[in-house]
């Protein structure tokens with residue numbers, strides 16, 4: 001099945017580029033999610049066309065390909081920006097015995113409709129003084145650095161991702177936030193209910209890249225799962241891990257809390273592919 005419009009590969013002068021099928025799982029990915037990208041070489045191709053290595057970029061982020069278990073293709077994670085356009089362009093570099101070809105594939109992406117939460121607050125609550133703005137900027141830079149380094153970490157997870165809390169989801173990813181009648185932002189995480197101190201668990205195997213006490217996020221743990229994928233656990237009452245620890249999926253990383261910029265205790269769970277914020281719930285559908 002081909003679910004993409006593939007442009008003819010730019011073959012080298014010596015030989016035409018190998019024929020490949022490129023598809024995504026799901027077939028119509030959603031903006032603001034993580035999807036899988038599959039590249040399958042044409043089985044009728046000559047053995048000399050066997051791909052040795054695959055690389056690529058999409059939405060300004062590098063792709064990290066693994067040969068799949070069955071040995072008949074390659075897969076990579078594909079982060080799809082929430083505020084991107086209606087298609088995502090994937091640039092692939094195909095390497096086989098001494099030859100390198102490039103090809104570009106465009107995928108249509110779906111934009112779901114998100115609900116809007118209307119909040120009425122004292123305007124002073126959403127305006128920060130300059131010292132606070134400087135602090136927030138530096139904390140954003142630290143989080144970006146965690147994501148950048150994750151592209152250099154090998155993939156650390158194999159088991160499917162799991163939710164960090166058994167509790168109810170109280171606010172979904174992408175929900176519009178309207179303050180005093182103006183849409184000011186979108187909710188770039190998933191909120192889970194929980195009583196203070198209840199366990200927050202690692203969604204997947206990874207290494208603790210950062211333990212922080214941030215103005216907005218409060219006590220926060222960032223896990224680097226490798227291959228560009230990072231999850232974060234915010235507003236914690238306590239942290240049970242240290243930077244550099246390797247944690248297994250399901251390990252307790254801290255407790256539900258109300259630290260940082262919040263109105264009550266809950267877990268705000270985030271996921272990023274490189275610099276792209278994605279709905280962490282979309283990780284739960286990933287199968288390798």
Ligand SMILES: [Zn+2]
Pocket residue numbers: 171187189190191267268269
């Ligand atoms: Zn939240």
